[in-house]
Amino acid sequence: xxxxxxxxxxxxxxxxxxxxxxxxxxxxxxxxxxxxxxxxxxxxxxxxxxxxxxxxxxxxxxxxxxxxxxxxxxxxxxxxxxxxxxxxxxxxxxxxxxxxxxxxxxxxxxxxxxxxxxxxxxxxxxxxxxxxxxxxxxxxxxxxxxxxxxxxxxxxxxxxxxxxxxxxxxxxxxxxxxxxxxxxxxxxxxxxxxxxxxxxxxxxxxxxxxxxxxxxxxxxxxxxxxx
Amino acid sequence: xxxxxxxxxxxxxxxxxxxxxxxxxxxxxxxxxxxxxxxxxxxxxxxxxxxxxxxxxxxxxxxxxxxxxxxxxxxxxxxxxxxxxxxxxxxxxxxxxxxxxxxxxxxxxxxxxxxxxxxxxxxxxxxxxxxxxxxxxxxxxxxxxxxxxxxxxxxxxxxxxxxxxxxxxxxxxxxxxxxxxxxxxxxxxxxxxxxxxxxxxxxxxxxxxxxxxxxxxxxxxxxxxxxxxxxxxxxxxxxxxxxxxxxxxxxxxxxxxxxxxxxxxxxxxxxxxxxxxxxxxxxxxxxxxxxxxxx
Numbered sequence: 428x429x430x431x432x433x434x435x436x437x438x439x440x441x442x443x444x445x446x447x448x449x450x451x452x453x454x455x456x457x458x459x460x461x462x463x464x465x466x467x468x469x470x471x472x473x474x475x476x477x478x479x480x481x482x483x484x485x486x487x488x489x490x491x492x493x494x495x496x497x498x499x500x501x502x503x504x505x506x507x508x509x510x511x512x513x514x515x516x517x518x519x520x521x522x523x524x525x526x527x528x529x530x531x532x533x534x535x536x537x538x539x540x541x542x543x544x545x546x547x548x549x550x551x552x553x554x555x556x557x558x559x560x561x562x563x564x565x566x567x568x569x570x571x572x573x574x575x576x577x578x579x580x581x582x583x584x585x586x587x588x589x590x591x592x593x594x595x596x597x598x599x600x601x602x603x604x605x606x607x608x609x610x611x612x613x614x615x616x617x618x619x620x621x622x623x624x625x626x627x628x629x630x631x632x633x634x635x636x637x638x639x640x641x642x643x644x645x646x647x648x649x650x651x652x653x654x
Numbered sequence: 655x656x657x658x659x660x661x662x663x664x665x666x667x668x669x670x671x672x673x674x675x676x677x678x679x680x681x682x683x684x685x686x687x688x689x690x691x692x693x694x695x696x697x698x699x700x701x702x703x704x705x706x707x708x709x710x711x712x713x714x715x716x717x718x719x720x721x722x723x724x725x726x727x728x729x730x731x732x733x734x735x736x737x738x739x740x741x742x743x744x745x746x747x748x749x750x751x752x753x754x755x756x757x758x759x760x761x762x763x764x765x766x767x768x769x770x771x772x773x774x775x776x777x778x779x780x781x782x783x784x785x786x787x788x789x790x791x792x793x794x795x796x797x798x799x800x801x802x803x804x805x806x807x808x809x810x811x812x813x814x815x816x817x818x819x820x821x822x823x824x825x826x827x828x829x830x831x832x833x834x835x836x837x838x839x840x841x842x843x844x845x846x847x848x849x850x851x852x853x854x855x856x857x858x859x860x861x862x863x864x865x866x867x868x869x870x871x872x873x874x875x876x877x878x879x880x881x882x883x884x885x886x887x888x889x890x891x892x893x894x895x896x897x898x899x900x901x902x903x904x905x906x907x908x909x910x911x912x913x914x915x916x917x918x919x920x921x922x923x924x925x926x927x928x929x930x931x932x933x934x935x936x937x938x939x940x941x942x943x944x945x946x947x948x949x
Binding site: 428555 | 658700765770802804
């Protein structure tokens, strides 16, 4: 079932005019902010498909920027977000590109915050729902509609089992899991979509695994995802 | 959820001796593992936002960001006040409220996507106007929103709810079906009658293309929300009178999917066909491009 419950049909509460072009876009911005681990100093936002054609008329640029500022899809500051971002010292650049075969509503983020950088590709798939399809060059697939752990690690036997053990011991259930690696024994990214909220302690335990480089949490209903 | 079709939904409601709305509340509690208070509370907060959008859309300035639309709900409200609408006071209220919410949406105001933002006017138009007329409590309206959600859940999973995928039939049509079924139940219809209302309503939008001028959710979307609200009232009246959807509603949903899939891409929200490609539609698009898409 693509739509799982009543609130995937009724709602979200959002700022118009388009659940794909504004609500979904705001969620994509918010996801990128959490994946970066805070508000970017610089953001290149590149639209493709229908986003590229109509982003200005629909305020998709405003919605994405609002997400980067930490606004939820129903935040009335969305209308003024570009001015707010500029006032907050965020350097914003918008562009368009062709992505043959990509989802019609796709945005690519190139974000920087101090030493930290993030590339994220996400799609707005309808009704305010989103799908993230790329993080820092890894092919992933997650909806950001539940607490989601992004774990960068070395591709080594037993790593996934060790991570699963930690979340299992904390009584957390993995709803879906996706692993991608750059090369055999190289760097890998595991995405775990969870049924329950993930505590800081669980994230610390994961971080303490020798093969783990970095643990991030995307949790859009929380004020801020945590590193 | 333990149902995948409207026939299953209606049979299960009958067996449990519950309305569709009541049944969906219990299903949502089970599915989400949250309390009834939480899920009903969330829907109740949505209903307040819908009412606020109706108020805003019918009383405040609602110029869209593109400058193409705005103020039509107020025009209809003023015309209604003269007392001479062909629809009569009640149906014209549903029309005006639906236009108003849709205009709030186009002006980047706050709305509830039901099921999408492009179709966000229909359910509030029908719900708020009939609540005023019949004096129903908010609790009753919130339960009926769950009924609308149950119907939308079936449509979304067996067909489409977005114009980009299935044309406007999937977007406005789904909302009309959801509103028609829920209103039938609000007025005391059985789950079977509510399901017939869905089929009757949905049939009336089959083949409706998604052809937004300039690619924006404004023209013809706003007026289609107005028309949709009135259609939902008509479908509910037919179902309550005993009119049946001879083609079962689940089959209507199935054929909506077939039609949507057969629609050329030009007729699915790309602005490459339909009204968007009329001489005026093209002129508007080129103006928008010149202005950088912004007024």
